[in-house]
Amino acid sequence: xxxAYLSVSGRGATDAVLEKAVALLEAGGMPLAGTVQTNSERPxxxxxxxxxxxxxxxxxxxxxxxxxxxxxxxxxxxxxxEEAVMEVMHRLDGAALLVVNKFGKxxxxxxxxxxxxxxxxxRDMPVVVGVNGLNLPDFLEFAGGLAExxxxxxxxxxxxxxxxxxxxxx
Amino acid sequence: MKIRPPISVNGALISAERxxxxxxxxxxxxxxxxxxxxxxxxxxxxxxxxxQEARRRGLAPAPVEVAPGLLETDEEALVRQLLxxxxxxxxxxxxxxxxxxxxxxxxxxxxxxxxxxxxxxxxPPGDAQARSAARQRAEAVLAILREEPHRFTEQARQHSAxxxxxSGGLLGQVSAGDTVPEFEAALETLDEGRIGAxxxxxxxxxxxxxxxxxxxxxxxxxxxxxxxxxxxxxxxAWLRAARDFAAGLAREAELSGIDLEAA
Numbered sequence: 001x002x003x004a005y006l007s008v009s010g011r012g013a014t015d016a017v018l019e020k021a022v023a024l025l026e027a028g029g030m031p032l033a034g035t036v037q038t039n040s041e042r043p044x045x046x047x048x049x050x051x052x053x054x055x056x057x058x059x060x061x062x063x064x065x066x067x068x069x070x071x072x073x074x075x076x077x078x079x080x081x082e083e084a085v086m087e088v089m090h091r092l093d094g095a096a097l098l099v100v101n102k103f104g105k106x107x108x109x110x111x112x113x114x115x116x117x118x119x120x121x122x123r124d125m126p127v128v129v130g131v132n133g134l135n136l137p138d139f140l141e142f143a144g145g146l147a148e149x150x151x152x153x154x155x156x157x158x159x160x161x162x163x164x165x166x167x168x169x170x
Numbered sequence: 171m172k173i174r175p176p177i178s179v180n181g182a183l184i185s186a187e188r189x190x191x192x193x194x195x196x197x198x199x200x201x202x203x204x205x206x207x208x209x210x211x212x213x214x215x216x217x218x219x220x221x222q223e224a225r226r227r228g229l230a231p232a233p234v235e236v237a238p239g240l241l242e243t244d245e246e247a248l249v250r251q252l253l254x255x256x257x258x259x260x261x262x263x264x265x266x267x268x269x270x271x272x273x274x275x276x277x278x279x280x281x282x283x284x285x286x287x288x289x290x291x292x293x294p295p296g297d298a299q300a301r302s303a304a305r306q307r308a309e310a311v312l313a314i315l316r317e318e319p320h321r322f323t324e325q326a327r328q329h330s331a332x333x334x335x336x337s338g339g340l341l342g343q344v345s346a347g348d349t350v351p352e353f354e355a356a357l358e359t360l361d362e363g364r365i366g367a368x369x370x371x372x373x374x375x376x377x378x379x380x381x382x383x384x385x386x387x388x389x390x391x392x393x394x395x396x397x398x399x400x401x402x403x404x405x406x407a408w409l410r411a412a413r414d415f416a417a418g419l420a421r422e423a424e425l426s427g428i429d430l431e432a433a
Contacts, residue, residue, distance in 0.1 A: 004209075016240055023236040024246055028253025030412065031405040038237065090347060094405035096412070110294050115350065115373060148209045151192050154246055159217035165416025166212055170431035 001146055002126040003117075004160060005103070007136055008152040014130040018101055020154035021128075022055065025097065025161060032056050033091045033120070034099035035084055035113075037063075052080075054087040055099060061087075081112055088116050095120075097161045098127045108138035126161055177211055177427035179218040184427075189214060211428050217249075219419040224248040229255070257415055259407035267399045271392045278395040280387030281346040284357045287339035287382065289325060290332040292375040301376070308369035308376040315365050315378065322365065322380055331375070339380070350374070357381055 008014045015037045022036050032055045050064040063080045092098070098120040106112030120127050128150065131139045140147065150156050177184040192210035229251050231244035242250065271278065289311060291304035311325050326339030334341055346354060356370040360381035369376040420430060 020236050020240060020242065020246060024242070024250045024253075027250045029257055029259070029408050030253075031408055086347075094402050096405070096409050110296075110373070118373075119351070148206050150213075155217055155220075155243075155249060156192065156213060158249060159220060160209070160213040162220070162412060162416055163209075163212040163216040165413030166216060166420045166430050168413055168417035169420035170429075 001121050002124075002164075003121060003129070003143055003146055004127070004148045004150045004157075005129045005131045005139060005143075006150045006152050006157070007131045007133060009133060013152070014132065015101060017152050017154055017157070018099060018128075018130055021157035022099055024154055024158050026056065028158075030097060030161070031095050032097050032099060033095035033125075034088055034097075034116075035101050036099060037101040052084050052101070054084060054091065056091070058087045058091060081106060085113060085116055088113070089119065092116065092120060092123070092125070095125060098125055100127065100129045103129050103131045103135050103139045103142070105135070107142070108135055114142070126164070128157055128161070174207070175427045177215055177425070179215055179425060180222055180423050182218055182222065184211075184214050184218060212430075215420075215425065215428055216416060219416075219423060220249045220252055221245060222423075223256075223419055224252040227252070227255070257408065257411045259404060259411040262400055262403040262407070264396075267396055267403065268392060270399055270403070271395055275389050278390045280390055282358075282387050283385040284344045284381060285383040286341050286344055286357055287322060287326065287380045288332065288334065288341060288353075289322075289330040289339050289378040290375055291329065291369070291377070292331040294375075295373050301371070304376040305369055305371075308378050312365070312367075312369060312378055319365055319380075325378075353377065353379075357384075 006014060006017060008017060019036050019038070022032060026032060034055050035052045036055065038051045038053060038060075049062060052061045052063050054061065061080050061084050063084070088098075098116065100113045100117060102113075104112065107114050107117075117127055117129065129139065129147075148160075150160055174186045174189070176186055177189070189207060189211050192214055225248070229248055231247040232251065233242035233244060233247040235241050289308070291308045293300035293304035307329065311329055315322055315325060323338030326335050329335075330339055332339070341349075344354075344357070350372050352372045353370065356366060356377070356379055360366050360379065362381055362384055365378065365380045370379055371377075
């Protein structure tokens, strides 16, 4: 089982590291599955929009609900999250790495991307997950002590994902 | 605490402190530090090998903007450029793909359609107590249905935690990917018109399932399947090429302080 996570404090920091790692590996041709999040600032809103890009060629899904100008904070649209799960599941075949941008509240309850993570691990596919501090205890419990913590560095993730071949040199 | 030597990659040292920082230990749950250490050591070795190879090839870093305001570092650009330049997976030719197809055309079918109904007794994965209670409830309902199968609709309305209870547990037509794999696997084993003899366990809980009809998908012609076979071949070829590339770098390097073979 090859399960890793990164947890970086600071708004959007984990997303930025994952986005860079994914861009690097995609450019190198690695078949990827999963999601990365892009938080686009909107000039007409004081809050953020959250978009999920389904790798490698999937749709971009808006997971935040537009609650209007007076809204405080971002709200997740749970039905879109479930759609993302299905889209990822359909693209899992043959991927060399599953990237899950966030282990959040839904995942802590055993929903959302948990089924995809379990399926990928079942298939011996390496999995890297973004986890914020709030959900870290739930993630660690889910991982049962088997997750490695990666440095918040795109190269560390890329090297980790590519390091399987080293054993073949032995 | 075990004293570990630094790793040397062609003379460049990766200190024990750096590996320890990469394999950041966290307090709970109990883990196996040796596993984390080795994984971190392998990843750092890989990173060093990639950067050394990029420099050996004389690549000049050309960072690109990954997203607005998100620029690659020189080292990230070097590794990207190296992967772009070196990992060249084999392209499949048509004859090879046709061989794969003809080995077992039965594997390439349109999705089987099922018409099914179920009664869900929910229980979270890993909660043994809830699972056991759900199983007992499911078995009690199954005992009734064995004697009086016509009461399925009534039992679904009364017990099921799925929204399909309002229609007596009917799921309508279900095909591959509509539900979870373990549910589909159970549908595959049931006889048409019968209620499964045992409750079926999935990530959602325990299910009592009735299969009303099954329409097996037709074997798909090679032309339909070819794009999928090609994609699968290309992905597998990339993985092989990437592994070979990593192994090649390791073979040609002078490495010490790391045992590549250890499990």
